[in-house]
Amino acid sequence: MYHIRELKTASGHIAVQVIYYRNRKRVIFKHIGSAKNSLELDSLRLVAQDVIESTVNQISIFDDVKFDNLLYLDKTEFLGTYYTFLYDSIFDLITQIGFAKITNQFLLDLVAIRMLEPASKLRSIELLAIYFGIHHRRQSYYQSAAQWPDLKAKIESIVIEFAKKTYAFNFDLLFYDVTTLYFETFEEDELRKNGFSKDNKSQQPQILVALMVTKEGFPIAYEIFSGNIFEGHTILPVVKKFIKKHGVKEFTVVADAAMISSTNVQELLKNNINYIVGARLANLSHELIDQIDKNIAREDGKSIRMKTDNGDLICSYSSIRYRKDKHEMEKQISKAKTIIENPGKNKKVKFTKTTDERIEINEALIEKSTKLLGIKGYYTNLEEILVNNQTIIERYHELYKIEQAFRISKHDLQTRPIFHFKEEPIKLHLLICFMALVISKHIELNTGDSIKKFINECKKVTDARLLNKITNKEIRIRTKLNDKIAHYIKILNLSH
Numbered sequence: 001m002y003h004i005r006e007l008k009t010a011s012g013h014i015a016v017q018v019i020y021y022r023n024r025k026r027v028i029f030k031h032i033g034s035a036k037n038s039l040e041l042d043s044l045r046l047v048a049q050d051v052i053e054s055t056v057n058q059i060s061i062f063d064d065v066k067f068d069n070l071l072y073l074d075k076t077e078f079l080g081t082y083y084t085f086l087y088d089s090i091f092d093l094i095t096q097i098g099f100a101k102i103t104n105q106f107l108l109d110l111v112a113i114r115m116l117e118p119a120s121k122l123r124s125i126e127l128l129a130i131y132f133g134i135h136h137r138r139q140s141y142y143q144s145a146a147q148w149p150d151l152k153a154k155i156e157s158i159v160i161e162f163a164k165k166t167y168a169f170n171f172d173l174l175f176y177d178v179t180t181l182y183f184e185t186f187e188e189d190e191l192r193k194n195g196f197s198k199d200n201k202s203q204q205p206q207i208l209v210a211l212m213v214t215k216e217g218f219p220i221a222y223e224i225f226s227g228n229i230f231e232g233h234t235i236l237p238v239v240k241k242f243i244k245k246h247g248v249k250e251f252t253v254v255a256d257a258a259m260i261s262s263t264n265v266q267e268l269l270k271n272n273i274n275y276i277v278g279a280r281l282a283n284l285s286h287e288l289i290d291q292i293d294k295n296i297a298r299e300d301g302k303s304i305r306m307k308t309d310n311g312d313l314i315c316s317y318s319s320i321r322y323r324k325d326k327h328e329m330e331k332q333i334s335k336a337k338t339i340i341e342n343p344g345k346n347k348k349v350k351f352t353k354t355t356d357e358r359i360e361i362n363e364a365l366i367e368k369s370t371k372l373l374g375i376k377g378y379y380t381n382l383e384e385i386l387v388n389n390q391t392i393i394e395r396y397h398e399l400y401k402i403e404q405a406f407r408i409s410k411h412d413l414q415t416r417p418i419f420h421f422k423e424e425p426i427k428l429h430l431l432i433c434f435m436a437l438v439i440s441k442h443i444e445l446n447t448g449d450s451i452k453k454f455i456n457e458c459k460k461v462t463d464a465r466l467l468n469k470i471t472n473k474e475i476r477i478r479t480k481l482n483d484k485i486a487h488y489i490k491i492l493n494l495s496h
Contacts, residue, residue: 004052015035054473086459102158113128175217209223210222282369313377322373333366
């Protein structure tokens with residue numbers, strides 16, 4: 001049985017102690033402090049009672065007082081802050097999407113910290129402890145990380161099931177594009193190869209990443225290729241693999257002009273894959289260009305459809321595009337004239353040609369380009385009776401959503417540059433970034449805010465960590481939730 005003891009000190013103050021008796025001898029369990037006045041004495045009595053309750057769970061005679069929340073300021077130490085609300089929010093979404101089914105807490109924690117502060121995997125382990133108070137051993141990472149890339153198929157299946165349930169995804173329309181991710185090295189290997197870089201890092205080896213998203217822009221699958229592969233050679237193996245894996249019967253893929261070729265078209269048709277792809281009109285024959293020029297009406301929203309070897313070619317006109325194309329063409333012609341007037345520069349530019357080692361204006365190319373000003377082309381195999389021109393154009397323009405996904409991946413999640421040098425860590429890096437991208441895009445689609453804004457708002461909710469040095473207990477006090485956070489909780493169905 002513990003008791004509160006009060007005694008007068010030599011200085012005239014009142015000391016408060018928690019004591020108990022053993023073999024009829026008084027034993028001081030904890031010295032609480034000394035009070036100079038009655039107010040301090042009352043506080044010390046409450047702290048002493050808190051110590052007794054914490055130790056033996058004794059029922060307090062003060063039923064209306066919660067002693068664990070009492071802090072005596074000179075007996076309290078500030079330990080720092082945690083972003084526990086942010087972690088709990090991300091983990092709620094991890095659970096909603098279904099990632100928790102993989103039952104790998106370490107991997108899921110690395111996904112969460114990737115969204116807060118992208119860093120190396122070992123640095124991420126440190127950040128988990130700093131920001132969330134979550135501790136993982138480095139040795140555990142080395143022991144288990146090599147097996148994590150094998151989870152890719154399961155994770156993609158989880159994402160597709162979530163997309164079906166949440167975004168009514170039914171495989172009818174899929175947007176496809178690729179990007180390059182470069183490495184902080186200049187040494188190549190079987191996977192990391194020099195190639196055409198979308199990041200203007202042509203001297204550094206890279207990999208090619210293909211991403212597939214729904215019409216909303218929600219990512220559902222990805223593939224990795226060597227950095228020197230032509231992007232047009234990736235679409236068929238990726239799409240065919242996806243269709244076979246999921247038993248898809250009717251499928252339409254939307255991709256940009258780089259993905260189309262006569263061979264690709266024939267393969268797509270052979271495999272019953274519908275397509276909507278951009279057309280490079282400048283590569284058309286003079287006969288087709290003349291036909292477009294003669295038949296299209298130069299009015300906004302007007303379009304024509306023509307039969308070609310690559311399927312139906314749909315061409316539409318836009319006055320805004322006309323002004324942009326014309327401005328760009330005039331700028332290029334001006335550059336060409338400057339080069340001709342100053343042949344010493346000998347720089348290759350558009351609208352020039354060389355005849356008998358003499359550079360001159362390419363009038364034929366100017367005439368050809370003039371006929372196409374303001375006109376954009378699209379190829380499709382979808383019959384007009386089923387899908388009209390305007391719908392084809394609208395679907396193609398939704399391709400920007402995959403660019404948004406790449407933006408999130410490259411900038412907010414800092415997928416590149418990549419610092420890994422072996423294939424397995426590279427695959428793991430992409431897996432973590434893909435999972436973080438799925439969560440991020442789900443947040444953006446539902447809140448209307450960027451993932452950066454969401455993270456910054458959630459970081460405003462901190463848990464102050466206070467140590468009660470009397471009871472040796474850590475107490476946490478959370479920032480009051482603002483209206484924006486309340487909106488996030490409601491719209492994302494968070495359990496707070």
